[in-house]
Amino acid sequence: MATASEQRACTTFLVLWALISGVKVLIAAYLPLFVDEAFYWQEGQHLAPAYSDLPGLTAWLTRLGVELVGNHRLGVRLPFLLLGALLPWMVVNITTRWFGARAGWQAGAFTLLMPLSATLGILAVPDVPMAIAAVLCLDAGARLLRNVDAGAVLLLALGLLVGALSHYRFIGVIVVGFIALLLLPEGRRMLRDARVWVAIAVGIVAWLPLLAWNLDNQDAGLKFQILERHPWSFHGDGLWFLLIQPLMVTPVLFAALAWVAIEGLRRGRGGFRHLQWRYFALVGTTSTLLIFLLGFFTDVERVSFHWPLPGYLALLACVPLMLNRWPRFWRRSVWAVAALGLVMALGYYVMASAPSLREQMAGSKYYPRNFAGWQPLADAVRDELAQMPAETEIVAGSFKVGSELGFRLDDAAIKVLPHELNDRHGRTAQLALWGLISDGSRTVPQLLVIAPGDQRYRDLLARYHRICALVGPLPPPRVVSTDHGFQRFLLFRLPAAKVQGPCVTPAMAWLDTPVAGAKVAGQLDVQGWAFKDGVGLARVELLVDGRSAGDAKYGRTFDVRPAWPGTSDPRHPDVGFDAQVDIAGLKPGRHWLGLRLYGQDGSVEQWMEQPFTVEK
Incomplete structure (x- = not known):
């Protein structure tokens, strides 16, 4: 016979197990797939004894779950x-x-x-x-x-x-x-x-x-797990x-x-x-x-x-x-x-699974970027494909975008551009085995989908130029922005034949003033810079909490070429902008300052927003 203390311990365990298991199921049902999970799903759609990053069991289990419950x-x-x-x-x-x-x-x-x-x-x-x-x-x-x-x-x-x-x-x-x-x-x-x-x-x-x-x-998997992944220096x-x-x-x-x-x-x-x-x-x-x-x-x-x-x-x-x-x-x-x-x-x-809660974390180091924005991206991709020829192919900028989109579109064969992320996560060899590494060539229209946040900002312009070398000049993108732009995607409609010409990239920008989280009152002084390689910018519009606050004065001399070697905006070095925004009518508390960048090629790109606090 169990003692009273054993019965209490048993009851405590059973209550905790039932409660916590139920909460975990609810979270798992609503939490977007983490990028690694999406790749394991993709591996499960290509059943094999083993894979480049892992043995086979994880992929087999994802396939089993999908077969039992659905995609x-x-x-x-x-x-x-x-x-x-x-x-x-x-x-x-x-x-x-x-x-x-x-x-x-x-x-x-x-x-x-x-x-x-x-x-x-x-x-x-x-x-x-x-x-x-x-x-x-x-x-x-x-x-x-x-x-x-x-x-x-x-x-x-x-x-x-x-x-x-x-x-x-x-x-x-x-x-x-x-x-x-x-x-x-x-x-x-x-x-x-x-x-x-x-x-x-x-x-x-x-x-x-x-x-x-x-x-x-x-030995691609062993080299990655043992040698390439680790610095092996103190x-x-x-x-x-x-x-x-x-x-x-x-x-x-x-x-x-x-x-x-x-x-x-x-x-x-x-x-x-x-x-x-x-x-x-x-x-x-x-x-x-x-x-x-x-x-x-x-x-x-x-x-x-x-x-x-x-x-x-x-x-x-x-x-x-x-x-x-x-x-x-x-x-x-x-x-x-x-x-x-x-x-x-x-x-x-729970926070990562709830869009409203996740948005409140935007701008902090705890922002769960790898869980964010995938469903709005999938919706935008479906909308773009509906307006393009039926034979249009999707090409992703990295394995993260390719596998996440693949899961939501039920397509485990989305091609991916070469990217250092694919290498750092040990996925390049596996993508190559599936024939899903794109060299940029095409015979049908393509929808190119890239996530600028996959690259360190200081390396982003060089990444854009590498993409240009693969696919040609980039047309005006459709921007899909989530959580004040802390998760952004760019969608490009590429024609069936590669276009020749100078590299045209998405816009680049930075706000020098105010700094993120600045406390202001009465008037907001804004300074920064923005450029767009290949064609240049026509204007820079300011946004406060998503609403237009007028144009900044664009064209101040501010030479960014030492920090961005190889940039080809025709307006260099005059790419600085200034503005003064009246914020007297804003309620005290946190607000968001954003940019809308208008290219000479007709592109309109909304930039990542920056928080500031209005004081009483």
């Missing part, structure tokens, strides 16, 4: 939501086996509250099956330390199989597991059993599709781990995990000597420390805060036992702060 974001994410909902039950099972039912339910509840694990499954990403694989191996290792039997061996084989099909990074989980086992006498004894090596052999075989892909493609950004990880785990729970690791590794003086605790502590500590140290040498451009999750899950199994030793205040603090962290993490996804 909807919830369909793409459904298998990942189910795996994410399964993970806490797996932690409950492991912890219960070794430390009792009450500890098991509590460990499962912490898995539901810790932001890194709680949000798992909202996005269709390889970390979801990889976390499942890591927990399977963790469970198998703990069982094998006590007794090598067929069930534990099969569990290990399954974990190694799923992990090998999930991500290159699972190799790190394997290395950590071997280190932990080798440090334990029981682990070394276990590794001498032939049955364990049968499971390991299954895991090795599971890597063969990925190895075969690399052999057939000049940098101090690894110290951010010490700030970011406590926030991602929540600070008090992070302290509890650290305490679990310390107690599990101690010998004597009251240290807990339970074999499984030591095993979980070794796995969690080794994993976390290795990732911390690698952070000083590896990729700093892309998100990597989720990498330590497998190690945290190992330590989480022991947290309930550790909390029994803590004062009541700190026990409650762990629960309360973890719950607050979960609310904040889910709140971010």
